[in-house]
Amino acid sequence: MDAPFARTRQLVHYSCYQPGQAAIVLDDQELMALLAATAQGQEEAFARLYRHSAPNLFAVLVRILKRKDWAEEALQETFVRIWNHAQDYRPHRGRPMTWMRSIARYRALDMLRRLPLELLQEDLSGHTDAAAADSRADPIQHMDDELLRRCLEELQEQARTCIIMAYYEGYTHEQLSARLSAPLGTVKSWIRRGLGRLRECLET
Amino acid sequence: MNLKDPEIRDALAAEFVLGTLHGPARRHFERLLRDDPSLQQAVSAWEGRLGRLDEGLQPVEPPAPVWRAVKGRIRERRGHAPSLWESLVLWRSLTAAALAVSVSLAGILVHQMVRSPAFVPEYVAVVSDEKGQTIWSVSADLDRGELAINPVSTPPLEEGKAFELWLLPARDRPPRSMGLLPTQRRARLTLPSDITLPTAKGIAVSLEPAGGSPTGLPTGPVLYQAALLRSG
Numbered sequence: 212m213d214a215p216f217a218r219t220r221q222l223v224h225y226s227c228y229q230p231g232q233a234a235i236v237l238d239d240q241e242l243m244a245l246l247a248a249t250a251q252g253q254e255e256a257f258a259r260l261y262r263h264s265a266p267n268l269f270a271v272l273v274r275i276l277k278r279k280d281w282a283e284e285a286l287q288e289t290f291v292r293i294w295n296h297a298q299d300y301r302p303h304r305g306r307p308m309t310w311m312r313s314i315a316r317y318r319a320l321d322m323l324r325r326l327p328l329e330l331l332q333e334d335l336s337g338h339t340d341a342a343a344a345d346s347r348a349d350p351i352q353h354m355d356d357e358l359l360r361r362c363l364e365e366l367q368e369q370a371r372t373c374i375i376m377a378y379y380e381g382y383t384h385e386q387l388s389a390r391l392s393a394p395l396g397t398v399k400s401w402i403r404r405g406l407g408r409l410r411e412c413l414e415t
Numbered sequence: 416m417n418l419k420d421p422e423i424r425d426a427l428a429a430e431f432v433l434g435t436l437h438g439p440a441r442r443h444f445e446r447l448l449r450d451d452p453s454l455q456q457a458v459s460a461w462e463g464r465l466g467r468l469d470e471g472l473q474p475v476e477p478p479a480p481v482w483r484a485v486k487g488r489i490r491e492r493r494g495h496a497p498s499l500w501e502s503l504v505l506w507r508s509l510t511a512a513a514l515a516v517s518v519s520l521a522g523i524l525v526h527q528m529v530r531s532p533a534f535v536p537e538y539v540a541v542v543s544d545e546k547g548q549t550i551w552s553v554s555a556d557l558d559r560g561e562l563a564i565n566p567v568s569t570p571p572l573e574e575g576k577a578f579e580l581w582l583l584p585a586r587d588r589p590p591r592s593m594g595l596l597p598t599q600r601r602a603r604l605t606l607p608s609d610i611t612l613p614t615a616k617g618i619a620v621s622l623e624p625a626g627g628s629p630t631g632l633p634t635g636p637v638l639y640q641a642a643l644l645r646s647g
Contacts, residue, residue: 283480296559313432377435
């Protein structure tokens with residue numbers, strides 16, 4: 212049980228610095244304290260939590276949903292959920308930012324899967340947000356996380372592409388199969404094997 | 416879904432986090448996840464692994480109205496904290512037919528709230544048979560995005576069949592499947608996030624093959640319909 216707690220003692224930088232912009236950085240423990248206070252219904256703590264994590268969660272949502280109006284709606288849902296479920300956060304299971312980002316991602320995926328097909332097609336034909344487009348430009352090259360980058364590079368190319376497109380943009384097996392002109396079964400096995408290798412590599 | 420094999424469990428947890436587990440399989444997995452700590456552990460571990468992909472992400476400042484909307488919604492909820500009194504008011508506001516069973520239902524509702532205090536029944540519906548006997552009570556918590564289903568007295572079901580719950584949207588839009596109804600135990604169903612309950616006409620239950628309608632629309636007879644009422 213020691214390891215996860217030990218990890219939380221390090222100061223972890225969440226907000227990326229942008230030149231000329233002072234980023235206020237909170238570490239895991241501060242975020243945990245804010246989540247605990249939020250669970251007790253303290254609005255001020257929740258407001259602080261929002262200020263420090265919303266830009267990060269919004270970036271995740273824009274990347275998956277592509278459109279800012281959808282991302283705004285998903286962000287609102289995400290924070291209402293964080294407010295209601297703050298008491299469910301378990302520090303030993305994962306870092307606070309990971310927990311919150313997962314809530315946001317699941318919300319976005321849920322939305323994406325339920326949007327009428329016409330809207331999605333209309334969206335794919337050009338209405339792509341600049342922020343989302345950025346993520347397509349070789350995401351691995353700019354990764355600071357050395358181990359993750361090495362592990363991704365070691366994957367078979369198709370497996371890496373599938374995992375990244377699914378994670379960053381919410382592609383389904385079927386969409387990947389169409390996009391990469393590969394049979395559905397092949398896409399599924401690329402992903403399954405790729406995830407297995409990724410796990411092995413990250414844990415050695 | 417064979418969830419005994421640890422490798423399959425881990426593979427499903429991975430694809431749940433990645434997002435490639437979708438449709439009914441995802442909803443089924445979400446239900447299993449609720450009461451399975453080791454599966455929750457596997458999901459958290461994958462959230463940690465794949466979450467590393469997000470670490471370098473350039474933050475994007477959301478527009479101010481989002482926070483105002485969040486604040487408005489949490490304050491509105493606080494004003495609607497569930498209480499025994501409110502739930503009685505709620506049941507009194509039901510139709511005369513439903514009123515006849517209000518005593519037992521209020522009991523059920525209170526029991527439900529005691530078990531999971533975070534669930535706020537914002538909308539409720541009572542599915543009853545032609546004699547007025549309650550079959551299921553359904554309540555919706557929009558913020559949790561969940562429907563709580565309580566089977567009170569369900570009719571017998573032939574083998575190979577299932578009861579499927581449908582939401583009847585406003586105007587003439589086609590019914591939307593909310594999932595399969597339990598016959599024995601309480602269950603939670605995930606409410607699609609794009610659903611607007613306030614404008615819905617109500618809910619319906621149809622008889623379908625086991626596993627649910629293969630077409631996404633009711634294929635068997637529509638057995639029951641019920642109105643959806645706002646509580647409080």
